[in-house]
Every structure is written in structure tokens, then in C-alpha cells.
Amino acid sequence: MFGAALAQVAAALRPARDPWWVIGSAAVRLHGAETSVADIDVLTSARDAERLLADWPGVATICGASDRFRSHPFARLDGAALPVEVMGDLELCTANGWQPVRPLTRVAHGDVFIPDRDELRAILRAFGREKDRARAALLDLPDARLIDG
Template sequence: MIRAGTPAARALADVAAAMRDARHDWWIIGSAAVALLGGDTPLADIDLLIDPRDGHALLARLKVAPLAPDRDARFRSATFARWTGSWMPVEIMADLYVGHDGGWQRVAPTTRQPVPVGGETVYVPERWEMIALLHRFGRPKDLQRARLLVMRP
């Protein structure tokens, strides 16, 4: 759960403001999405999934340089950057893939639920889709977050 006035709420409002000029859909995923959907989970950062066609413009607006491709055996993204100019770090990803069942699957939510935060609106996958996505991620912390969403109506 994200309370008004907290660093997470302020950072999410900053993300929404930064994404106002986006031409394509975008989502908050990961722990911040779980918190926005009512799960009580700690946040170290905010994961922002964007369309690659909005990537260059967003990074230029935020004055953020893309980082070298992540060598994580579980995740890959064509664009990866970390924005530290807000109240908490924001990890920006485009063309995100997760290693699952021996191959790579693109992370492309099909649902988009608006959530008001600090006078702005951010978007998360619907609860059922976020649960499925967390199961695909498969790490112990993701499975715990999925349980939080299953337990909460």
C-alpha cells in the first residue's frame, strides 16, 4: 500500500508527470505495482515498463543515459536506465524479456488499470495479470508478492 506524501507516492507522481508525453502505453510493475494494488511490500525502487518507441524521448527528458544491457540470467531488456532524480530510484525498461520454461518471453501486459497517486495517474496491470507476471518472474520475492495479491481482495 502506498500512502500519500511518502517518497514512493512522490516518485510515482514524478513518473506520471514524466510519462505525460508518452505516445504508447506504459506500466508500473514489480513491487510498486503490488503496493499500488494493495499489497503490503517494501519498495526499494520503482519499475517502469515503457514502449521502446517512447524510450529515447523519455531518457532525454529525464537526462538519463541508458545503461549497458543487464547480464542477468533471468531478465533482458533492450533499453535499461536508472533515474535517480526523483524521491526514489526508477528503473526504466523497454522490450523486457524474462527467462521462463527454457526460453525468453516478452513482458507485455495486456491490461492497464489506472491508479491515482499524488494528483497524477499511473498504470498497473490488473491484479490477475500482475499475479501471473510475478509467477513468470519466479524469484522467491516475486512469489511472495504474488501471494500478497492473492490474499487481498
């Protein structure tokens, strides 16, 4: 299911005009760590997220912001092998106010893109939730390596 979901994400984002990334547990797994993946988190620009929602063949549910994260839009897409959560222009609330989450690195893994290991680790730690800290710790393991999904 994981590989099929990634292929569906890649196909849906083929017309994207801006860089996009898979983040979260799916990206950790693509870096070789053993972790479960309940959904595919995708970080895009707002315009590509809006286009993706308009073109998605399944059900798209717009979700609300939290006190820690907001995106324009944030939506859950059903109809892929795994649910997809798309975040357009994601922002993280920090001590310095709302800050954009925009990776600088972009590693191709087949037809999908992920931040490099160090940047993904930093993003997960910045998110600050226990599950994200645990995922970041998986990237510290020396035997985690880039693998085919």
C-alpha cells in the same frame, strides 16, 4: 516519498506514445498489499524508454541484461523521490526462449497505470525470483484492495 515518486514517473511519461505500466513492488502496493518499495519499476516500449532517458532531469545509468531478463534499454533513473528503473520492451527468458512481457490489462491509479491484480500476479510468478513469488503471494490475500498511494 512513494506518492511523490509516482507523480514524477507520471509526469515524465505524460508524452509517451505507447502504453506503459508500473510493475513490481510499487504495483503490488498500489493493489493494497503492505510491502516495501525501494524503487519504481516501469515497463515501456523501447521508443518511450529512449525518450524518457533523453528527457530525464537526473542521472540515467544504463544497466546490463541478465540471463533471465533483458530490455531495450534497461536503465536506472536517479533524481526522483525514489529511484526509477525503466525497462523498454522487457523480455523474460523462459523454457521457450525469450518472451515479451507486455501486459494486456491497464488499470489507472491516479496518473499511473498498473496491470490488474491477476495479471500482475502472473507476471511476478513468471519472473520466478523468490522476492517476486513473495510479492505475488501478497496479492492472494483477500483484504488486499486498490488503495490511493
